[in-house]
Amino acid sequence: MVESGLFYSTFVDPLLVKIRKKTAGHIAPGQKIVDIACGTGALVFELAKKADFVLGIDLSPSMIKKASHTKKKHGIQNTEFRVCDASGLTTLNKHEFDVATLSLALHQFSPQLYNSVLNEMKRISKKIIIVDYAVPLPENFWGTGSKAIEYLAGREHYRNFRTFYKNGGLESILKENDMTIETAEYFVQNIFHLVVAHPNHSKQ
Numbered sequence: 001m002v003e004s005g006l007f008y009s010t011f012v013d014p015l016l017v018k019i020r021k022k023t024a025g026h027i028a029p030g031q032k033i034v035d036i037a038c039g040t041g042a043l044v045f046e047l048a049k050k051a052d053f054v055l056g057i058d059l060s061p062s063m064i065k066k067a068s069h070t071k072k073k074h075g076i077q078n079t080e081f082r083v084c085d086a087s088g089l090t091t092l093n094k095h096e097f098d099v100a101t102l103s104l105a106l107h108q109f110s111p112q113l114y115n116s117v118l119n120e121m122k123r124i125s126k127k128i129i130i131v132d133y134a135v136p137l138p139e140n141f142w143g144t145g146s147k148a149i150e151y152l153a154g155r156e157h158y159r160n161f162r163t164f165y166k167n168g169g170l171e172s173i174l175k176e177n178d179m180t181i182e183t184a185e186y187f188v189q190n191i192f193h194l195v196v197a198h199p200n201h202s203k204q
């Protein structure tokens, strides 16, 4: 699904500040990072405060336009943005990056994409950080609110969210895709799940 950068930066990004900071907490100075499905680049800019270089890629030209505008406006040198499909990152080399991140995107991908996107992340980076909805979501205002937001995002979006949920969320999907989870934490009223993982070497 291709989304609008202006809408996302106005209404969604401000809600996610804590998630970006938590993710950046797993980055070491000097690292080279790729943020897959980077949206407006909010996570890229947070990671760039610590990392040597951060590349953001997204399928939506509107998102990349917004991210590139912010980069230029704030003169952030150690970042780059490209329109790219996460399921075929043919211009990126094997183990080119220390870390690949994927934030709040897997739940909206069609399940047919899980394998190709995760395989590309494993190919281009040594370590993987993924943030997405916790499964199960808590049975409270926050959990119900998250489901309502996904419902309101449209039929295809909600169908993909439900499939992500039925598949058991990050932990199950990553294990099925030959990854070992190093650490996992829950935050923001336990609605988000952050997982640090690495590819199983025998399968590489």
Ligand SMILES: C[S@@+](CC[C@H](N)C(=O)[O-])C[C@H]1O[C@@H](n2cnc3c(N)ncnc32)[C@H](O)[C@@H]1O
Binding pocket: 001, 002, 003, 016, 036, 037, 038, 039, 040, 042, 043, 057, 058, 059, 060, 063, 084, 085, 086, 087, 102, 103, 104, 105, 108
């Ligand atoms: C919910 S947004 C998340 C954006 C950002 N990662 C964040 O944390 O705010 C999902 C993003 O996935 C992008 N996207 C969807 N399909 C994609 C694909 N096949 N390849 C790359 N990006 C994709 C959308 O354009 C959108 O920007």
